[in-house]
Amino acid sequence: MNILADLFLTFSKIGLFTFGGGYAMISMIENICVEQKRWITHDEMMTVTVIAESTPGPIAINCATFVGRRQAGFPGAVAATVGIVVPAFAVICILSAFLDHVLEISLIANGFQGIKIAVGLLILDAGLTMVKKMKAKAFPRVIAAASFTATLLAAVFHWKLASVDLMLLAAAVSLAVSAAGGTLKRKGGA
Protein backbone atom coordinates (compact mmCIF):
# COMPACT_ATOMS: atom_id res chain seq x y z
CA MET A 1 0.00 0.00 0.00
CA ASN A 2 1.05 3.56 -0.65
CA ILE A 3 2.75 4.78 2.53
CA LEU A 4 0.63 7.94 2.69
CA ALA A 5 -2.60 5.97 2.41
CA ASP A 6 -1.26 3.49 4.97
CA LEU A 7 -0.43 6.30 7.43
CA PHE A 8 -3.81 7.93 6.92
CA LEU A 9 -5.78 4.70 7.36
CA THR A 10 -3.71 3.47 10.30
CA PHE A 11 -4.10 6.70 12.22
CA SER A 12 -7.81 6.88 11.38
CA LYS A 13 -8.14 3.45 12.93
CA ILE A 14 -6.25 4.61 16.02
CA GLY A 15 -8.43 7.73 16.21
CA LEU A 16 -11.61 5.71 15.85
CA PHE A 17 -10.82 3.34 18.71
CA THR A 18 -9.31 5.74 21.19
CA PHE A 19 -11.56 6.81 23.99
CA GLY A 20 -10.66 9.00 26.91
CA GLY A 21 -7.76 11.05 25.61
CA GLY A 22 -4.05 10.85 25.01
CA TYR A 23 -2.75 8.33 27.50
CA ALA A 24 -5.17 5.71 26.20
CA MET A 25 -3.85 6.40 22.73
CA ILE A 26 -0.30 5.64 23.80
CA SER A 27 -0.99 1.93 24.27
CA MET A 28 -2.76 1.88 20.89
CA ILE A 29 0.17 3.57 19.13
CA GLU A 30 2.66 1.33 20.92
CA ASN A 31 0.71 -1.72 19.75
CA ILE A 32 0.27 -0.65 16.13
CA CYS A 33 3.23 1.58 15.28
CA VAL A 34 5.89 -0.17 17.37
CA GLU A 35 4.86 -3.83 17.50
CA GLN A 36 2.88 -4.38 14.29
CA LYS A 37 4.15 -1.88 11.74
CA ARG A 38 7.58 -1.30 13.28
CA TRP A 39 7.48 2.31 12.14
CA ILE A 40 9.27 3.49 15.28
CA THR A 41 11.11 1.76 18.16
CA HIS A 42 9.93 1.63 21.75
CA ASP A 43 12.67 4.05 22.74
CA GLU A 44 11.57 6.53 20.07
CA MET A 45 8.00 6.11 21.31
CA MET A 46 9.23 7.03 24.79
CA THR A 47 10.93 10.13 23.39
CA VAL A 48 7.78 11.16 21.51
CA THR A 49 5.74 10.72 24.66
CA VAL A 50 8.11 12.98 26.55
CA ILE A 51 8.03 15.57 23.75
CA ALA A 52 4.25 15.31 23.47
CA GLU A 53 3.86 15.82 27.20
CA SER A 54 6.10 18.87 27.20
CA THR A 55 4.65 20.59 24.13
CA PRO A 56 1.14 22.04 23.94
CA GLY A 57 -1.75 20.44 22.14
CA PRO A 58 -3.39 17.04 22.07
CA ILE A 59 -0.83 14.25 22.70
CA ALA A 60 -2.38 12.19 19.92
CA ILE A 61 -1.68 14.92 17.37
CA ASN A 62 1.94 15.19 18.50
CA CYS A 63 2.45 11.43 18.15
CA ALA A 64 0.76 11.25 14.74
CA THR A 65 2.76 14.15 13.36
CA PHE A 66 6.01 12.60 14.63
CA VAL A 67 5.41 9.13 13.22
CA GLY A 68 4.07 10.51 9.93
CA ARG A 69 7.04 12.74 9.31
CA ARG A 70 9.49 10.00 10.29
CA GLN A 71 7.93 7.65 7.71
CA ALA A 72 7.21 9.97 4.80
CA GLY A 73 8.38 13.51 5.47
CA PHE A 74 6.01 16.46 5.47
CA PRO A 75 3.26 14.76 3.39
CA GLY A 76 3.40 11.85 5.83
CA ALA A 77 2.99 14.20 8.77
CA VAL A 78 -0.09 15.72 7.13
CA ALA A 79 -1.56 12.30 6.24
CA ALA A 80 -1.15 10.91 9.77
CA THR A 81 -2.41 14.06 11.49
CA VAL A 82 -5.48 14.41 9.28
CA GLY A 83 -6.05 10.67 9.72
CA ILE A 84 -6.18 10.89 13.50
CA VAL A 85 -8.47 13.93 13.47
CA VAL A 86 -11.04 12.74 10.91
CA PRO A 87 -12.90 10.12 13.01
CA ALA A 88 -13.31 12.50 15.98
CA PHE A 89 -14.44 15.25 13.64
CA ALA A 90 -16.86 13.06 11.67
CA VAL A 91 -18.40 11.45 14.75
CA ILE A 92 -19.14 14.82 16.35
CA CYS A 93 -20.51 16.31 13.13
CA ILE A 94 -22.86 13.37 12.68
CA LEU A 95 -23.83 13.30 16.34
CA SER A 96 -24.38 17.03 16.67
CA ALA A 97 -27.73 16.57 14.93
CA PHE A 98 -29.10 14.53 17.83
CA LEU A 99 -26.40 15.02 20.44
CA ASP A 100 -28.81 16.11 23.13
CA HIS A 101 -29.99 12.61 23.79
CA VAL A 102 -27.17 10.34 22.77
CA LEU A 103 -25.94 9.70 26.31
CA GLU A 104 -29.47 8.94 27.44
CA ILE A 105 -29.75 5.84 25.25
CA SER A 106 -29.08 3.20 27.87
CA LEU A 107 -27.43 0.67 25.56
CA ILE A 108 -24.83 3.26 24.51
CA ALA A 109 -24.35 4.58 28.04
CA ASN A 110 -23.80 1.03 29.35
CA GLY A 111 -21.34 0.25 26.59
CA PHE A 112 -19.36 3.35 27.54
CA GLN A 113 -19.24 2.21 31.17
CA GLY A 114 -17.43 -0.87 29.90
CA ILE A 115 -15.14 1.12 27.62
CA LYS A 116 -14.14 3.40 30.49
CA ILE A 117 -12.86 0.39 32.42
CA ALA A 118 -10.92 -0.89 29.42
CA VAL A 119 -9.36 2.56 28.96
CA GLY A 120 -8.11 2.54 32.56
CA LEU A 121 -6.58 -0.89 32.04
CA LEU A 122 -4.98 0.12 28.74
CA ILE A 123 -3.32 3.10 30.39
CA LEU A 124 -2.16 0.87 33.23
CA ASP A 125 -0.74 -1.54 30.66
CA ALA A 126 1.05 1.27 28.79
CA GLY A 127 2.59 2.41 32.09
CA LEU A 128 3.67 -1.14 32.99
CA THR A 129 5.29 -1.64 29.57
CA MET A 130 7.24 1.59 29.98
CA VAL A 131 8.43 0.69 33.46
CA LYS A 132 9.39 -2.85 32.37
CA LYS A 133 11.41 -1.59 29.44
CA MET A 134 13.26 0.95 31.54
CA LYS A 135 16.95 0.42 32.18
CA ALA A 136 17.30 -1.74 35.26
CA LYS A 137 19.28 0.81 37.20
CA ALA A 138 18.64 2.57 40.47
CA PHE A 139 18.30 6.10 39.06
CA PRO A 140 15.39 5.60 36.63
CA ARG A 141 13.65 3.39 39.18
CA VAL A 142 13.82 6.06 41.85
CA ILE A 143 12.52 8.75 39.45
CA ALA A 144 9.66 6.54 38.25
CA ALA A 145 8.72 5.57 41.81
CA ALA A 146 8.79 9.22 42.90
CA SER A 147 6.64 10.50 40.04
CA PHE A 148 4.27 7.55 40.50
CA THR A 149 3.85 8.30 44.20
CA ALA A 150 3.53 12.06 43.69
CA THR A 151 0.86 11.65 40.99
CA LEU A 152 -1.19 9.27 43.13
CA LEU A 153 -0.89 11.41 46.26
CA ALA A 154 -1.91 14.48 44.27
CA ALA A 155 -5.01 12.63 43.08
CA VAL A 156 -5.94 11.42 46.56
CA PHE A 157 -5.46 14.78 48.28
CA HIS A 158 -6.64 16.92 45.34
CA TRP A 159 -3.35 18.80 45.05
CA LYS A 160 -2.90 20.99 42.04
CA LEU A 161 0.10 19.24 40.56
CA ALA A 162 0.63 19.46 36.81
CA SER A 163 2.63 16.69 35.21
CA VAL A 164 4.70 19.38 33.50
CA ASP A 165 5.94 20.48 36.94
CA LEU A 166 6.96 16.94 37.81
CA MET A 167 8.73 16.60 34.47
CA LEU A 168 10.66 19.84 34.93
CA LEU A 169 11.76 18.62 38.34
CA ALA A 170 12.83 15.23 36.95
CA ALA A 171 14.81 16.87 34.15
CA ALA A 172 16.53 19.19 36.64
CA VAL A 173 17.39 16.35 39.01
CA SER A 174 18.69 14.24 36.16
CA LEU A 175 20.87 17.07 34.85
CA ALA A 176 22.23 17.72 38.34
CA VAL A 177 23.01 14.04 38.92
CA SER A 178 24.70 13.76 35.53
CA ALA A 179 26.72 16.90 36.17
CA ALA A 180 27.80 15.60 39.57
CA GLY A 181 28.69 12.20 38.12
CA GLY A 182 30.61 13.77 35.26
CA THR A 183 28.59 11.90 32.61
CA LEU A 184 27.75 15.12 30.80
CA LYS A 185 31.18 15.10 29.20
CA ARG A 186 30.85 11.81 27.38
CA LYS A 187 27.96 10.72 25.27
CA GLY A 188 25.67 8.42 27.23
CA GLY A 189 22.61 6.51 26.09
CA ALA A 190 19.43 6.84 28.09
Add this chain to the structure above:
Amino acid sequence: MYLELFLGFLRVGCFAFGGAYGAIPLIRDVVLSHGWLTEERLTYMIAVSESTPGPIMVNLVTYVGSSQAGLLGAVTATAAVVLPSFIIILLVMVLLKNLLDAPYVQAALRGLKPCVAGIILATGVRMVLDHCVSPDGGTLLEPRAVLLTAVLAGLMAVSGPVLKKKASPITLIVVSALLGAAVYGA
Protein backbone atom coordinates in the same frame (compact mmCIF):
# COMPACT_ATOMS: atom_id res chain seq x y z
CA MET B 1 -17.06 34.77 13.28
CA TYR B 2 -14.66 32.33 11.61
CA LEU B 3 -11.72 34.50 12.56
CA GLU B 4 -12.91 34.63 16.15
CA LEU B 5 -13.27 30.84 16.27
CA PHE B 6 -9.87 30.40 14.68
CA LEU B 7 -8.02 32.80 16.97
CA GLY B 8 -9.84 31.61 20.09
CA PHE B 9 -8.94 27.97 19.56
CA LEU B 10 -5.49 28.72 18.19
CA ARG B 11 -4.74 30.12 21.62
CA VAL B 12 -6.08 26.96 23.25
CA GLY B 13 -3.86 24.86 20.95
CA CYS B 14 -0.81 26.91 21.84
CA PHE B 15 -1.18 26.76 25.60
CA ALA B 16 -2.77 23.42 26.34
CA PHE B 17 -0.02 21.40 28.00
CA GLY B 18 -0.45 17.85 29.19
CA GLY B 19 -3.39 16.76 27.07
CA ALA B 20 -7.11 17.27 27.34
CA TYR B 21 -7.35 17.74 31.08
CA GLY B 22 -4.99 20.67 30.88
CA ALA B 23 -6.97 22.07 27.96
CA ILE B 24 -10.45 21.95 29.45
CA PRO B 25 -10.02 25.04 31.66
CA LEU B 26 -8.65 26.97 28.66
CA ILE B 27 -11.51 25.87 26.41
CA ARG B 28 -13.95 26.85 29.17
CA ASP B 29 -12.54 30.36 29.32
CA VAL B 30 -12.69 30.88 25.57
CA VAL B 31 -16.12 29.35 25.13
CA LEU B 32 -17.77 31.08 28.08
CA SER B 33 -16.19 34.48 27.50
CA HIS B 34 -17.46 34.50 23.91
CA GLY B 35 -20.82 33.18 25.02
CA TRP B 36 -20.58 30.32 22.54
CA LEU B 37 -22.07 27.77 24.93
CA THR B 38 -23.71 27.90 28.32
CA GLU B 39 -21.94 26.43 31.33
CA GLU B 40 -24.39 23.53 31.49
CA ARG B 41 -24.07 22.74 27.80
CA LEU B 42 -20.28 22.75 28.05
CA THR B 43 -20.25 20.33 30.97
CA TYR B 44 -22.50 17.99 29.04
CA MET B 45 -20.29 18.28 25.97
CA ILE B 46 -17.20 17.39 27.99
CA ALA B 47 -18.96 14.18 29.01
CA VAL B 48 -19.86 13.45 25.39
CA SER B 49 -16.29 14.16 24.26
CA GLU B 50 -14.94 11.73 26.81
CA SER B 51 -17.16 8.98 25.47
CA THR B 52 -16.71 9.58 21.75
CA PRO B 53 -13.60 8.33 19.96
CA GLY B 54 -10.66 10.58 19.24
CA PRO B 55 -8.79 13.30 21.12
CA ILE B 56 -11.13 15.00 23.60
CA MET B 57 -10.03 18.47 22.50
CA VAL B 58 -10.85 17.74 18.87
CA ASN B 59 -14.31 16.44 19.80
CA LEU B 60 -15.09 19.43 21.96
CA VAL B 61 -13.81 22.05 19.56
CA THR B 62 -15.51 20.47 16.53
CA TYR B 63 -18.79 20.69 18.41
CA VAL B 64 -18.36 24.33 19.41
CA GLY B 65 -17.37 25.24 15.84
CA SER B 66 -20.30 23.46 14.27
CA SER B 67 -22.79 24.89 16.78
CA GLN B 68 -21.59 28.42 15.97
CA ALA B 69 -21.00 28.33 12.23
CA GLY B 70 -21.93 24.95 10.77
CA LEU B 71 -19.53 22.64 8.97
CA LEU B 72 -17.13 25.38 7.98
CA GLY B 73 -17.04 26.57 11.57
CA ALA B 74 -16.22 23.04 12.70
CA VAL B 75 -13.35 22.82 10.20
CA THR B 76 -12.03 26.23 11.26
CA ALA B 77 -12.11 25.45 14.97
CA THR B 78 -10.55 22.01 14.56
CA ALA B 79 -7.77 23.28 12.31
CA ALA B 80 -7.00 26.01 14.84
CA VAL B 81 -6.62 23.65 17.76
CA VAL B 82 -4.53 21.12 15.79
CA LEU B 83 -2.16 23.47 13.97
CA PRO B 84 0.04 24.56 16.89
CA SER B 85 0.98 21.03 17.98
CA PHE B 86 1.50 19.99 14.35
CA ILE B 87 3.88 22.88 13.69
CA ILE B 88 5.65 22.52 17.02
CA ILE B 89 6.39 18.83 16.46
CA LEU B 90 7.73 19.51 12.96
CA LEU B 91 9.97 22.25 14.36
CA VAL B 92 11.11 20.05 17.23
CA MET B 93 11.93 17.22 14.81
CA VAL B 94 13.99 19.47 12.57
CA LEU B 95 15.84 21.00 15.49
CA LEU B 96 16.03 17.81 17.49
CA LYS B 97 18.03 15.82 14.98
CA ASN B 98 21.22 17.27 16.37
CA LEU B 99 19.83 18.36 19.69
CA LEU B 100 18.81 14.85 20.78
CA ASP B 101 22.41 13.69 20.75
CA ALA B 102 23.63 16.57 22.87
CA PRO B 103 24.83 15.22 26.24
CA TYR B 104 22.70 17.56 28.32
CA VAL B 105 19.53 16.67 26.39
CA GLN B 106 20.34 13.00 26.89
CA ALA B 107 20.81 13.68 30.59
CA ALA B 108 17.44 15.44 30.83
CA LEU B 109 15.76 12.61 28.91
CA ARG B 110 17.24 10.07 31.33
CA GLY B 111 15.16 11.73 34.02
CA LEU B 112 12.13 12.57 31.89
CA LYS B 113 11.43 9.10 30.52
CA PRO B 114 11.08 7.31 33.86
CA CYS B 115 9.15 10.32 35.19
CA VAL B 116 6.57 10.06 32.40
CA ALA B 117 6.40 6.28 32.87
CA GLY B 118 5.62 6.84 36.56
CA ILE B 119 2.94 9.45 35.78
CA ILE B 120 1.23 7.22 33.23
CA LEU B 121 1.34 4.19 35.51
CA ALA B 122 -0.16 6.24 38.35
CA THR B 123 -2.89 7.58 36.04
CA GLY B 124 -3.80 4.02 35.06
CA VAL B 125 -3.89 2.85 38.68
CA ARG B 126 -6.02 5.83 39.63
CA MET B 127 -8.52 5.31 36.82
CA VAL B 128 -8.94 1.61 37.57
CA LEU B 129 -9.43 2.35 41.28
CA ASP B 130 -11.82 5.23 40.54
CA HIS B 131 -14.07 2.91 38.59
CA CYS B 132 -13.99 0.09 41.11
CA VAL B 133 -14.70 2.15 44.24
CA SER B 134 -18.30 3.24 44.35
CA PRO B 135 -18.68 7.01 44.31
CA ASP B 136 -20.87 7.30 47.39
CA GLY B 137 -19.50 4.42 49.41
CA GLY B 138 -15.94 5.57 49.96
CA THR B 139 -14.45 2.18 50.70
CA LEU B 140 -17.23 0.10 49.14
CA LEU B 141 -16.47 -1.68 45.91
CA GLU B 142 -18.61 -1.39 42.83
CA PRO B 143 -19.27 -5.10 42.08
CA ARG B 144 -20.00 -4.78 38.36
CA ALA B 145 -16.95 -2.63 37.73
CA VAL B 146 -14.75 -5.04 39.69
CA LEU B 147 -16.14 -7.94 37.67
CA LEU B 148 -15.48 -6.16 34.36
CA THR B 149 -12.01 -5.12 35.46
CA ALA B 150 -11.16 -8.69 36.44
CA VAL B 151 -12.48 -10.15 33.18
CA LEU B 152 -10.71 -7.60 30.98
CA ALA B 153 -7.46 -7.77 32.92
CA GLY B 154 -7.66 -11.56 32.70
CA LEU B 155 -8.16 -11.34 28.96
CA MET B 156 -5.10 -9.09 28.61
CA ALA B 157 -2.96 -11.33 30.80
CA VAL B 158 -4.03 -14.65 29.30
CA SER B 159 -4.19 -13.71 25.61
CA GLY B 160 -0.40 -13.36 25.36
CA PRO B 161 0.67 -16.84 26.48
CA VAL B 162 -2.43 -18.68 25.15
CA LEU B 163 -3.00 -17.10 21.76
CA LYS B 164 0.69 -16.37 21.21
CA LYS B 165 -0.43 -12.83 20.50
CA LYS B 166 -1.42 -10.13 22.94
CA ALA B 167 -5.02 -8.95 22.54
CA SER B 168 -4.89 -5.67 20.64
CA PRO B 169 -6.30 -2.55 22.32
CA ILE B 170 -8.98 -2.42 19.61
CA THR B 171 -10.18 -5.92 20.48
CA LEU B 172 -10.21 -4.96 24.12
CA ILE B 173 -12.29 -1.81 23.48
CA VAL B 174 -14.85 -3.74 21.44
CA VAL B 175 -15.10 -6.53 24.04
CA SER B 176 -15.41 -4.00 26.87
CA ALA B 177 -18.27 -2.18 25.12
CA LEU B 178 -20.16 -5.45 24.65
CA LEU B 179 -19.50 -6.54 28.22
CA GLY B 180 -20.52 -3.12 29.52
CA ALA B 181 -23.81 -3.24 27.63
CA ALA B 182 -24.45 -6.75 28.95
CA VAL B 183 -23.40 -6.24 32.58
CA TYR B 184 -24.86 -2.76 33.17
CA GLY B 185 -27.97 -3.47 31.09
CA ALA B 186 -28.85 -6.55 33.13
